[in-house]
Structure formats: C-alpha cells, structure tokens
Amino acid sequence: xxxxxxxxxxxxxxxxxxxxxxxxxxxxxxxxxxxxxxxxxxxxxxxxxxxxxxxxxxxxxxxxxxxxxxxxxxxxxxxxxxxxxxxxxxxxxxxxxxxxxxxxxxxxxxxxxxxxxxxxxxxxxxxxxxxxxxxxxxxxxxxxxxxxxxxxxxxxxxxxxxxxxxxxxxxxxxxxxxxxxxxxxxxxxxxxxxxxxxxxxxxxxxxxxxxxxxxxxxxxx
Amino acid sequence: xxxxxxxxxxxxxxxxxxxxxxxxxxxxxxxxxxxxxxxxxxxxxxxxxxxxxxxxxxxxxxxxxxxxxxxxxxxxxxxxxxxxxxxxxxxxxxxxxxxxxxxxxxxxxxxxxxxxxxxxxxxxxxxxxxxxxxxxxxxxxxxxxxxxxxxxxxxxxxxxxxxxxxxxxxxxxxxxxxxxxxxxxxxxxxxxxxxxxxxxxxxxxxxxxxxxxxxxxxxx
Numbered sequence: 001x002x003x004x005x006x007x008x009x010x011x012x013x014x015x016x017x018x019x020x021x022x023x024x025x026x027x028x029x030x031x032x033x034x035x036x037x038x039x040x041x042x043x044x045x046x047x048x049x050x051x052x053x054x055x056x057x058x059x060x061x062x063x064x065x066x067x068x069x070x071x072x073x074x075x076x077x078x079x080x081x082x083x084x085x086x087x088x089x090x091x092x093x094x095x096x097x098x099x100x101x102x103x104x105x106x107x108x109x110x111x112x113x114x115x116x117x118x119x120x121x122x123x124x125x126x127x128x129x130x131x132x133x134x135x136x137x138x139x140x141x142x143x144x145x146x147x148x149x150x151x152x153x154x155x156x157x158x159x160x161x162x163x164x165x166x167x168x169x170x171x172x173x174x175x176x177x178x179x180x181x182x183x184x185x186x187x188x189x190x191x192x193x194x195x196x197x198x199x200x201x202x203x204x205x206x207x208x209x210x211x212x213x214x215x216x217x218x219x220x221x
Numbered sequence: 222x223x224x225x226x227x228x229x230x231x232x233x234x235x236x237x238x239x240x241x242x243x244x245x246x247x248x249x250x251x252x253x254x255x256x257x258x259x260x261x262x263x264x265x266x267x268x269x270x271x272x273x274x275x276x277x278x279x280x281x282x283x284x285x286x287x288x289x290x291x292x293x294x295x296x297x298x299x300x301x302x303x304x305x306x307x308x309x310x311x312x313x314x315x316x317x318x319x320x321x322x323x324x325x326x327x328x329x330x331x332x333x334x335x336x337x338x339x340x341x342x343x344x345x346x347x348x349x350x351x352x353x354x355x356x357x358x359x360x361x362x363x364x365x366x367x368x369x370x371x372x373x374x375x376x377x378x379x380x381x382x383x384x385x386x387x388x389x390x391x392x393x394x395x396x397x398x399x400x401x402x403x404x405x406x407x408x409x410x411x412x413x414x415x416x417x418x419x420x421x422x423x424x425x426x427x428x429x430x431x432x433x434x435x436x437x438x439x440x441x
Contacts, residue, residue, distance in 0.1 A: 076310040
C-alpha cells in the first residue's frame with residue numbers, strides 16, 4: 001500500500017496492544033509513538049480531539065481512534081491473515097462479545113462494594129461465554145488468531161493485574177479451564193510475546209488510575 | 222428458502238427504531254413483536270439471555286443483539302440494495318466511529334435531561350447534550366446526509382433520536398433548532414424518506430410516554 005502507518009499508543013493502555021498485535025500479525029510496518037496517558041502530548045489532542053485517548057492509528061496522515069473500529073479498519077485494509085470470520089452471523093457475534101467483554105469487565109474493575117458485587121455477574125458471564133466458545137479450539141478464530149482473540153487478548157496478562165488492583169477474582173483456572181489454556185497459548189505467540197509490558201509497571205499504573213477514575217465518579221452530580 | 226425475520230422491540234425505543242429503519246431501507250418483511258419491559262417475554266429472555274434488552278433481531282431462528290451490530294448485520298446480509306456503509310475502509314471506519322460516538326455520548330447525556338428533576342444534573346446534561354449535537358452538526362457539514370450524498374450508517378444511528386427531541390426540549394426548556402439548525406434541517410430531510418417516516422414514533426406520543434415514566438419515577 002505504501003502509505004505511512006503510525007500507531008499512537010501507550011503501555012498503560014490495554015487497548016493499544018490489540019492494535020500492535022493486529023499490525024504485527026498482518027506484517028504491517030509501522031512507527032510506534034509512545035504516549036504517557038497521565039501526561040498527554042499535543043499529538044493526542046490533534047489526532048483524537050473527540051475522546052482524547054489512545055490508541056490512534058494514523059494511516060497516510062489520516063487519524064482513526066477507537067480500538068475496535070481500528071481493528072476492523074486494519075482487517076479491511078490489509079487482507080493477509082484475516083481477523084473477522086466470513087459469515088455475517090459469526091461476525092456479528094464476534095463484534096457483540098468484543099464490545100460486551102470490554103464494557104463489563106471494566107465496569108467490574110471500577111466498581112466498589114455493593115456495585116462491585118452486581119458488576120461481577122456480567123463480568124463472569126463474559127468469561128463463561130468465552131469458555132464455551134473456546135472449548136475444543138486453539139483460538140477463538142480457530143487454528144489461527146481472529147478478531148475476538150485480539151479483542152480479549154488483554155485477558156492473559158492484564159486481567160490478573162486488574163483483579164489484584166480491583167480486588168476481584170474472575171479468571172479462576174478451575175472454573176474456566178479452556179479459557180485458562182487459551183490464555184497460556186495466546187501469551188506465547190511471537191507478536192504478543194514481543195510487546196508484553198512489565199507487570200509491576202501495570203500494577204502501579206492501574207492502581208493510580210483506579211483511584212483517579214473512582215474520584216471522577218464520586219464527583220459527578 | 223424464504224428468510225424469517227422477527228424484531229423484538231418496544232415502540233418508544235430509539236434503538237429499536239434504528240433496526241426498523243434499516244429493515245425498511247432494504248425492503249424487508251418481518252414480524253414485529255412489542256415487548257413489555259416490565260414483563261419480559263420468554264422469547265426475549267431466550268434470545269437475549271445476556272443483556273435481556275431490546276432490540277433483538279431473530280433471523281431464521283438466530284438472535285442478534287445491540288442495535289448498530291444488528292444494522293451492520295442487515296447491511297452485510299442484504300447487500301443487494303441501499304448500502305448503509307460505504308465501500309472505502311477509511312470511510313467505513315469513520316462511520317463506525319461516529320455511530321459509536323452517538324451510542325456512547327448522546328443517550329447518557331439525554332437521560333439526564335428527562336429522567337432527573339430540574340437542577341445541576343439536568344443543566345449539565347443539557348449542556349453536554351447540546352455540545353454533542355453541535356459536534357455531530359459539524360461532522361455533517363454541508364452534506365445532505367452523514368453518509369454524504371446518500372443516507373447511511375450514521376444517519377440511521379442518529380435520526381431515531383429526533384422523535385425524542387420534542388421531549389428533550391420540553392423538559393430541558395431549550396430549542397434544538399436554535400442551537401443546531403443544520404441538524405434539525407437534516408432530520409426533516411431524513412423524514413422525507415419512507416423508511417424513516419414509517420419507522421419513527423410520533424413525537425407527541427413519545428412525550429406522553431416520557432411523562433408517564435416521570436410520574437412513576439416521582440419526578441413529575
């Protein structure tokens with residue numbers, strides 16, 4: 001294609017990683033621009049004026065935010081190693097579960113006390129669905145990694161960080177053995193293994209992020 | 222084999238209306254089932270056990286939830302006419318981004334206007350709601366539709382909110398046309414389409430509905 005690809009991301013953003021993995025899987029050359037989400041550069045405001053967040057993909061100078069939107073764009077632009085299934089129904093399911101898992105597990109991490117109890121239900125439901133989906137398969141995409149693998153690919157490394165910081169236990173190896181096995185396999189894939197950030201850094205970041213996010217919620221009218 | 226299509230929804234739901242617009246754009250026949258959200262049918266609980274929410278599209282027995290995911294599914298399966306998403310990947314991504322923006326921002330801000338009593342929360346909701354609409358108006362620019370020359374994905378995601386505008390204006394005490402004249406002109410343009418006018422609820426009936434809900438919530 002020839003046009004320059006840049007990814008503005010951050011090791012603090014678990015959403016950034018799914019984009020890196022997708023680009024690496026498809027063999028796309030890109031320049032990684034590192035952001036510190038606690039100290040955002042003018043670049044973020046320029047390329048994502050609406051949400052002011054990472055990741056942002058910039059292709060041929062044109063910016064694209066929102067990680068699940070970016071994943072679909074990458075899949076449509078670079079045809080090697082297709083991520084979404086061909087069948088429209090399966091595509092709809094992949095999109096639904098990617099969105100659902102993002103929302104529900106995040107809500108469980110952020111919630112406190114009684115709210116947390118309530119939020120655990122949907123979060124566990126997501127894991128139960130994933131457990132059912134992955135049984136008998138190596139990856140959600142089958143023999144190869146697909147859209148849903150990338151969308152929930154933060155689970156292997158990040159979930160136990162969120163569990164520790166958010167005081168919750170979700171991915172129980174006994175309750176979700178197939179998902180646990182998938183997680184072990186997923187982490188070993190070269191494009192994923194190459195860019196896993198150090199755990200201590202993540203724990204420290206998510207701990208301070210949680211305090212900040214909860215204070216924002218507390219201050220809402 | 223003839224396609225069997227059913228839609229579970231409620232008449233005031235702007236999300237359910239999105240699916241009706243998409244089905245109408247494609248000229249599809251379907252069975253409509255009105256749900257009572259205070260007394261959900263066994264079919265709804267079976268077809269959407271996860272969210273237990275409407276709308277749910279059931280196509281040949283297989284359920285799909287989440288309105289814009291349903292709209293995209295409809296666009297992919299019945300691609301013989303009225304494409305809702307463009308063919309260019311970047312434009313498709315833009316369309317998905319803005320539909321996602323409508324989902325993330327508009328509903329939550331609008332809720333504050335109508336489901337809370339007068340006060341700081343309502344004022345904040347009103348301010349944020351107008352900001353969102355102005356951003357969307359900017360995105361529309363001088364094009365007839367968000368899809369450019371043709372009615373498209375983002376148009377579907379937003380137009381169904383328009384039958385609720387009268388309700389937002391009445392409880393928020395403001396005029397959307399004064400704040401966003403181009404956007405209101407766009408809603409009128411969309412309503413000239415049969416697929417939209419036949420799918421959107423009557424704004425006055427919506428207002429009566431909202432009034433009933435507010436009474437039950439004890440804020441009226």
